[in-house]
Amino acid sequence: ASPLPPPDLKTCSTAHKSKTTEVQYSCCPPIPDDWDSVPCYTLPSMTKLRIRQPAHAVDEEYIAKYQLATSRMKELDTKKPPVRPDPPVRPDPRSFKQQANIHCAYCNGAYKFGDKELQVHNSWNFFPFHRWYLYFYERILGSLIDDPTFALPYWNWDHPKGMRFPPMFDREGTSLYDERRNPHVRNGTVIDLGFFGDEVQINELQVMTNNLTLMYRQMVTNAPCPLLFFGAPYVLGNNVEAPGTIENIPHIPVHIWTGTVRCSTLPDGTSSFGEDMGNFYSAGLDPVFFCHHANVDRMWNEWKTLGGKRRNLVNPDWLKSEYFFYDENSNPYRVRVKDCLDTKKMGYDYAPMPTLWRNFKP
Ligand code: C2O
Numbered sequence: 001a002s003p004l005p006p007p008d009l010k011t012c013s014t015a016h017k018s019k020t021t022e023v024q025y026s027c028c029p030p031i032p033d034d035w036d037s038v039p040c041y042t043l044p045s046m047t048k049l050r051i052r053q054p055a056h057a058v059d060e061e062y063i064a065k066y067q068l069a070t071s072r073m074k075e076l077d078t079k080k081p082p083v084r085p086d087p088p089v090r091p092d093p094r095s096f097k098q099q100a101n102i103h104c105a106y107c108n109g110a111y112k113f114g115d116k117e118l119q120v121h122n123s124w125n126f127f128p129f130h131r132w133y134l135y136f137y138e139r140i141l142g143s144l145i146d147d148p149t150f151a152l153p154y155w156n157w158d159h160p161k162g163m164r165f166p167p168m169f170d171r172e173g174t175s176l177y178d179e180r181r182n183p184h185v186r187n188g189t190v191i192d193l194g195f196f197g198d199e200v201q202i203n204e205l206q207v208m209t210n211n212l213t214l215m216y217r218q219m220v221t222n223a224p225c226p227l228l229f230f231g232a233p234y235v236l237g238n239n240v241e242a243p244g245t246i247e248n249i250p251h252i253p254v255h256i257w258t259g260t261v262r263c264s265t266l267p268d269g270t271s272s273f274g275e276d277m278g279n280f281y282s283a284g285l286d287p288v289f290f291c292h293h294a295n296v297d298r299m300w301n302e303w304k305t306l307g308g309k310r311r312n313l314v315n316p317d318w319l320k321s322e323y324f325f326y327d328e329n330s331n332p333y334r335v336r337v338k339d340c341l342d343t344k345k346m347g348y349d350y351a352p353m354p355t356l357w358r359n360f361k362p
Pocket residue numbers: 103107121130251255280283293
């Protein structure tokens with residue numbers, strides 16, 4: 001391995017939603033004018049931490065703010081450019097679709113190094129890439145409602161109270177709703193954190209108990225040391241997929257459980273590739289993506305408290321890896337893994353919830 005450089009936006013090309021099917025639109029971000037001298041991001045100073053709350057426990061006032069921020073983000077997609085603008089207008093990198101496209105570009109083959117595709121999943125890039133992704137998404141939302149302490153909610157699927165689809169995302173007609181989901185998210189179904197497509201025929205209490213046992217296994221038993229938790233070192237174009245324990249399960253099952261069933265018919269009449277949550281190219285089009293990933297990110301913090309060798313990696317190739325993002329002022333930056341290891345330094349933390357799975361040693 002060697003440190004991953006930020007992707008070359010100039011060579012960004014078509015993404016694909018399956019091995020043989022291309023994404024019909026471009027997932028590539030606008031290229032900054034000063035592409036050759038994009039600065040490294042330094043964490044801004046802050047006075048008050050953003051506190052991410054469990055999604056099932058937030059109040060109506062919070063929901064209203066989150067809805068407003070998200071609808072403003074969506075409005076940035078529909079701003080009409082003047083007729084034949086000169087120079088041509090570029091999309092606003094803070095817009096909802098541009099934010100979703102970040103995931104598409106980094107995960108569905110739009111970026112290449114030589115002839116190798118960049119992929120931020122199935123390796124040690126998973127946790128730091130998504131942490132930075134949510135970091136900017138959260139700051140953009142906050143800036144759109146002038147609230148510097150706005151924080152994303154987290155889908156607390158590791159606690160029985162959070163093992164259903166978070167209700168705030170299931171209100172039709174709001175900016176947090178997405179019609180491209182599996183209908184079972186609507187009926188108060190308890191999520192099976194090991195879901196890979198088969199509906200289980202056991203009662204809710206059993207599903208919850210299984211989930212807690214699964215969490216213990218992925219956080220404690222199977223992840224006694226850093227590489228097992230974070231995933232294998234990333235080599236460009238590496239075809240060896242070695243995700244960390246939590247990335248593999250329950251992170252992927254939550255995606256599959258939420259998205260539409262593959263090969264079913266989508267609302268627009270086309271055939272499903274798992275949209276939205278069940279495919280990397282479209283996952284960010286469902287606002288719940290960021291709520292799911294907030295809990296994934298929280299698991300990183302929790303894991304480090306479990307003792308033994310459960311510490312951040314110290315491998316310089318990991319620490320020096322970089323990604324590219326636009327911030328809440330549409331300024332482009334390169335961000336480094338070594339700057340995202342402490343969420344408090346990044347300006348946010350998680351409201352605590354009991355981690356019952358710690359007591360579910362099988
Ligand atoms: Cu980048 Cu949950 O996937």
